[in-house]
Amino acid sequence: MGTGYTRNDASNNIATGNVINAADLDGEFDAIVTAFGTSGHTHDGTAAEGGPVTVVGPVQDFVVSAGEIKPKTTNTLDIGTASLQFKDMYIDGIAYIDGIGEDVLVATDKKIQLRDTAISINSSTDGQLDIDADGEVEIATGTLDVNATTTDISGTLTVGGTLTASSGGSLTGTWSNLGTVTTVDINGGTVDGAVIGGASAAAGTFTTLTATSLNSTAVGNSSASTGAFTTLTASTNLNVNSSTTITGILDEDNMASDSAAKLATQQSIKAYVDSQVGTADTLTEVLGNGNSTSGTNIVVTSGDSITTNTISETTSASGVTVDSLLIKDGGITAAGTSTFAGQTISNLGTVTTANIDGGTIDGTNIGASSAGTGAFTTLTASTSLNVNSSTTITGVLDEDNMASNSAEKLATQQSIKAYVDSQVDTVDTLAEVLAIGNSTGGTNVVVTAGDVLTTNTINETTGASGVTIDGVLLKDSVVTGNVTGNLTGNVTGNASGNAGTATKWATARTITLTGNVTGTSGDFDGTGSLSFATSIAAGAVDTDELAADSVTAAKIDDNAVGAAALNVSGNGTSAQVLASDGDGTFSWVTPLAVSSQTLATNGSTNIGSLQLRWGFVSDPTNGDTVSFTSAFSTACLNVQTTASHSGAAAAGFAVNTLTTSGFDVQVSDGSIDGFYYLAIGH
Numbered sequence: 001m002g003t004g005y006t007r008n009d010a011s012n013n014i015a016t017g018n019v020i021n022a023a024d025l026d027g028e029f030d031a032i033v034t035a036f037g038t039s040g041h042t043h044d045g046t047a048a049e050g051g052p053v054t055v056v057g058p059v060q061d062f063v064v065s066a067g068e069i070k071p072k073t074t075n076t077l078d079i080g081t082a083s084l085q086f087k088d089m090y091i092d093g094i095a096y097i098d099g100i101g102e103d104v105l106v107a108t109d110k111k112i113q114l115r116d117t118a119i120s121i122n123s124s125t126d127g128q129l130d131i132d133a134d135g136e137v138e139i140a141t142g143t144l145d146v147n148a149t150t151t152d153i154s155g156t157l158t159v160g161g162t163l164t165a166s167s168g169g170s171l172t173g174t175w176s177n178l179g180t181v182t183t184v185d186i187n188g189g190t191v192d193g194a195v196i197g198g199a200s201a202a203a204g205t206f207t208t209l210t211a212t213s214l215n216s217t218a219v220g221n222s223s224a225s226t227g228a229f230t231t232l233t234a235s236t237n238l239n240v241n242s243s244t245t246i247t248g249i250l251d252e253d254n255m256a257s258d259s260a261a262k263l264a265t266q267q268s269i270k271a272y273v274d275s276q277v278g279t280a281d282t283l284t285e286v287l288g289n290g291n292s293t294s295g296t297n298i299v300v301t302s303g304d305s306i307t308t309n310t311i312s313e314t315t316s317a318s319g320v321t322v323d324s325l326l327i328k329d330g331g332i333t334a335a336g337t338s339t340f341a342g343q344t345i346s347n348l349g350t351v352t353t354a355n356i357d358g359g360t361i362d363g364t365n366i367g368a369s370s371a372g373t374g375a376f377t378t379l380t381a382s383t384s385l386n387v388n389s390s391t392t393i394t395g396v397l398d399e400d401n402m403a404s405n406s407a408e409k410l411a412t413q414q415s416i417k418a419y420v421d422s423q424v425d426t427v428d429t430l431a432e433v434l435a436i437g438n439s440t441g442g443t444n445v446v447v448t449a450g451d452v453l454t455t456n457t458i459n460e461t462t463g464a465s466g467v468t469i470d471g472v473l474l475k476d477s478v479v480t481g482n483v484t485g486n487l488t489g490n491v492t493g494n495a496s497g498n499a500g501t502a503t504k505w506a507t508a509r510t511i512t513l514t515g516n517v518t519g520t521s522g523d524f525d526g527t528g529s530l531s532f533a534t535s536i537a538a539g540a541v542d543t544d545e546l547a548a549d550s551v552t553a554a555k556i557d558d559n560a561v562g563a564a565a566l567n568v569s570g571n572g573t574s575a576q577v578l579a580s581d582g583d584g585t586f587s588w589v590t591p592l593a594v595s596s597q598t599l600a601t602n603g604s605t606n607i608g609s610l611q612l613r614w615g616f617v618s619d620p621t622n623g624d625t626v627s628f629t630s631a632f633s634t635a636c637l638n639v640q641t642t643a644s645h646s647g648a649a650a651a652g653f654a655v656n657t658l659t660t661s662g663f664d665v666q667v668s669d670g671s672i673d674g675f676y677y678l679a680i681g682h
Contacts, residue, residue, distance in 0.1 A: 004049045005035030006635045010609050010682050019589065021579060027610070031637070503527070516540035604630045613679040616644075620653070620665045620675065627662040632681035639663055642676045 008027040014020050043053050056062040061072045071077040080086045106112060111122035118134035131137060157175075238246040248262045253271035255264065264272075300306060313320050319328025326333040366374065385393040395409045400418035402411065411419075447453055460467050466475025473480040508525040511532075519534035568578065572588030579589040602615035613628040613636075620626075628636075636658040643653065653672060657664040660681070 004046070004637075005031055006637065006682075007031070008609070008682060010634050019579070019581075019587070021589070023608075034638070602629050604628065609682050611681050613681070614677065616674060616676050617665070618674040620667060620672065622665070622667045624665040625662055626655075626665060626677070628679060632660040632679075634660070634682050636660055636663070636679055636681040638681075639677055639679045643672050644674045644676065645672045 008031040009024055012018075013024045014028065043049060043051065054064050055072075056064070059072075061077060063070050063072050106122065109122055109124050111117075111120040113120045118132070120130075120132050122130050122132075124130050236247075244261070246261060246263055249265060250257060250259065250262045251265040251268050253268050253275075255268065255272050298306070311320055313328070317328075319326050321327075324334075366372075383394075387393075391408070393408060393410055395406075396412060397404060397406065397409045398412040398415050400415050400422075402415065402419050445453070458467055460475075464475075466473050468474070471481060504527045505525045508523040510523060511521040511530070513519045513534060516537045517534050517540075518537065519532055521530055521532040524530050568586045568588065570588065572578075573590075576588040576590050578586045581587055599614075604611070604613045606612075611632050613630070613632070615626070615629065617624070617626050639655050639658060641653070641655060652668045653675070654666045654668070655663045655677070656666060658679075663679075
């Protein structure tokens, strides 16, 4: 049952001409929220719930009654659409549907039953369709096409017409009255009382062939066939594929006959092998056959070999030693010097240390993946030399005058020294060096236009004279001359541009504010902070320019805002409060008085139109009726309960059938010691 809605304003305060307080509207809105909140509004016809809803839709075309949900007019309403569909539908009865317009999915192994449970269609497991009937399944059609890899018929198949197996198909099981069979492959059972090949001889494959005689007839004489028999008797001999002719089968455990024309039974072979193994069934006995050392050593004579895929170590982590060569954990360790004379070794993998004392290394990049140090007596490059992908060197020249001037050949130390010495001898003074390309001669350093002279320090030539650069004197950390640009340090002379820092403005200024905020500062030259008084013009600040809650009681002086400022008539009386009239004005009103009440275990009180009833109920049973100490004037809106239980978890209980005088109790899971309740109404 939901929470009903009953008008909260029983005193009719919300009416034309009355003062409507916030409490009146709050109470009414709270009652509506409660009625249409999480507990819902049932429209079940009970008090405050509203009458039942029996028709729904824009033209009342969906009708609900006690036993039916139906359209007002037949064949007019759809349940869902192609794009908006319901999820699951549960019907405990019979569905009457004129047609199905979509594929139908039957979940898991559920059945479609016809008439009763003995006739059904379902899929008992994925990939299988089951059709079950306790009588007969009748298929009436002109042509029945069964496309199946295998058709399994566990009972009897009766065919009134012609049964044709397509090319490559087969029929298995027991068949009777087959009539004329064009082709048949019989892989089991028996063929009794029938003449095989009576009219036209053919090759036969049989599981059992019984005949009193073969009258001078050769089986497979002109064209050999395959025969499969349960019992085969050869009166003289047996020959398979023109191999050794077998004249018999012996069951002889010691195989004393030692015949090359007779076979042996499985039992006699097993008996003979077991008897032989019994005489040499230990490694010592086996190795003793031709092993001169006996024991468990495996010894082969000179020239023989041991062939195997794997040789494993006997003791963990010990490896396997072959003639002092240790093979262990994927590596080979030689006790001495290993020589592979005249042998080609490939796919060595990673070799930790190799000592190559002769031969040649051809077509191999040494240090390809990880460069190493090479020590050579003679290193010959047949074409060129390249170091770290730099210039490719094609030769080394010993040419004192370097006349070749090659960019692809190196020079010997001797030729480099000879050439440098010859050049230094001709230009060995500053004047001679500077004279190369210096038109002024002397010791002046001259660079052509566009070139740059780069140095860390330029010192003065004569003490205390400073250094002059294009008319600007640089002396003792002071620049003298006209300079344009940014400078750091003291400047003597005229300067133009922006200064990085300044002590103060050359001319002091004042700051004046006009408009809604006015004020004028004193002189300001940048040497200190600035502050001055301002004024706000009358009417410059209204409610639109104040942030919400920006003006609090702490920001308003005591008695700074009087009744006149709030447009309220008079000062009211003691205990009265201001209430908004809804038009920007205020009026004095007296708040509702709360009557004094001593709260007993069971009692009641009224707060204006709000009425409260409370109490304690001991040992309730299902169906008990609880009466209030005094009835509500109009209606009981809600009852809240708190269980009191001293034993295990409290049983489930609820209240219903709220009236002005009381309510009923439902105890659903047993008994409880008691419960407290608080009822709210008006």
